[in-house]
Amino acid sequence: EVQLVESGGGLVQPGGSLRLSCVASGFTFSNHWMHWVRQGPGKGLVWVSGISNDGRGTTYADSVKGRFTISRDNAKNTLYLQMNSLSADDTAVYFCARDHAKTPDYWGQGTLVTVSS
């Protein structure tokens, strides 16, 4: 059974940093691109960032480019998102999602990031 479990969310002050993690199981992690998608309170889903199966290729939404860094450790079956210079606009539930043939087919339960003073 495919499982994705996010962690690392919490309350952080504006300008602060946070690192999210997503532990994968039930599939060969190193065979798949992986992505982060976020959902602000009462809002729709927004794609944030993606990383290639070997970690060499990365993509970012314009809204986070230069502030967020996606990475992965295939030996640990873990995906990361380092978030810096956070603002209130970054407040959201952050989901990790598996990419299967250009479709986000499995999602984690999400981790809540709240940016507030």
Add this chain to the structure above:
Amino acid sequence: QSALTQPRSVSGSPGQSVTISCTGTSSDVGGYNYVSWFQQHPGKAPKLMIYDVNKWPSGVPDRFSGSKSGNTASLTISGLQAEDEADYHCCSYAGAYTWVFGGGTKLTVL
């Protein structure tokens, strides 16, 4: 990276059919046959209901169907059931390993 356009809400009675539209551009919906639809209940993770415009993942009933014409994709739910009440999100591949989502549509079963 503009969001796809979905109606904010739709509604229908049990047994009826509803259709949710998702409008993008030639750079996303119109340019690729990689449109997917997700059902999301409050506080839960999105669940894949349709992929590649009109394909069903295992376990999804065929009451859910997808289509696309030009830059607009659609999700039709027939034989509405109470448990179908949820938010529905469309998603399209937008090239270079990026995705774009719609703003979400709240389905109310009357």
